[in-house]
Amino acid sequence: MSPVSLDNKKASYDDIAERVRNCKACPLHRLRTNAVPGEGNLSAKIMLVGEAPGKNEDEQGRPFVGAAGQLLSSLLEQAGLRRQDVYITNVVKCRPPNNRTPTEDEVAACIGFLKEEISLVRPKVIVALGNTAGSALMSLAGKQWRGVTAERGRKVKVSIGGVELTVIPTYHPAAALYKPDLKDYLAKDIKEAAEEAEEPARARKTLLDFMGG
Numbered sequence: 753m754s755p756v757s758l759d760n761k762k763a764s765y766d767d768i769a770e771r772v773r774n775c776k777a778c779p780l781h782r783l784r785t786n787a788v789p790g791e792g793n794l795s796a797k798i799m800l801v802g803e804a805p806g807k808n809e810d811e812q813g814r815p816f817v818g819a820a821g822q823l824l825s826s827l828l829e830q831a832g833l834r835r836q837d838v839y840i841t842n843v844v845k846c847r848p849p850n851n852r853t854p855t856e857d858e859v860a861a862c863i864g865f866l867k868e869e870i871s872l873v874r875p876k877v878i879v880a881l882g883n884t885a886g887s888a889l890m891s892l893a894g895k896q897w898r899g900v901t902a903e904r905g906r907k908v909k910v911s912i913g914g915v916e917l918t919v920i921p922t923y924h925p926a927a928a929l930y931k932p933d934l935k936d937y938l939a940k941d942i943k944e945a946a947e948e949a950e951e952p953a954r955a956r957k958t959l960l961d962f963m964g965g
């Protein structure tokens with residue numbers, strides 16, 4: 753990618769992040785310390801989407817910086833990925849009181865930012881962390897959602913904001929902190945996402961091997 757297009761991406765990202773920080777489109781803005789825009793590699797092949805900021809994220813204005821974020825970072829490492837390789841964001845950018853699930857109205861008010869982030873980053877794979885993320889992404893894609901227990905681990909081909917990509921629904925890392933048996937599923941799904949993101953490169957390599965290249 754040329755430096756110019758990277759500059760353009762950075763400018764577009766800064767614009768989205770600034771609008772998130774100033775947004776008052778739903779009542780959650782009254783309770784926040786900081787709004788929490790997504791962050792990471794603007795050309796990432798993998799995007800991770802959570803539900804909403806928690807206490808630590810609200811205090812620091814950054815996504816996934818608490819205990820759930822630490823678990824996520826270690827699972828990324830296990831899959832051969834670094835935080836700086838991926839883009840991480842949430843469906844809702846301001847913390848709901850007591851970390852309650854965002855309401856449908858709050859998701860509807862905020863979802864445009866996620867759509868803009870997807871159009872900007874153009875990931876090949878999105879890991880949907882938890883029920884709210886899975887439901888919101890399937891709604892953007894015009895697909896049905898049957899809940900995270902039924903959908904987890906599937907690879908769903910979708911088009912969102914003009915971007916063709918695969919969504920892999922899985923559990924939220926916060927859920928895995930409370931129920932450690934979910935951690936293996938989460939680790940497996942993140943590894944699956946890493947492999948899916950490299951799929952054409954692997955296919956090309958196999959073809960070259962076959963041709964003796």
Ligand code: SF4
Binds near residue numbers: 775780844846861
């Ligand atoms: S949650 Fe989203 S829509 Fe609501 S105020 Fe924050 S940024 Fe705006």
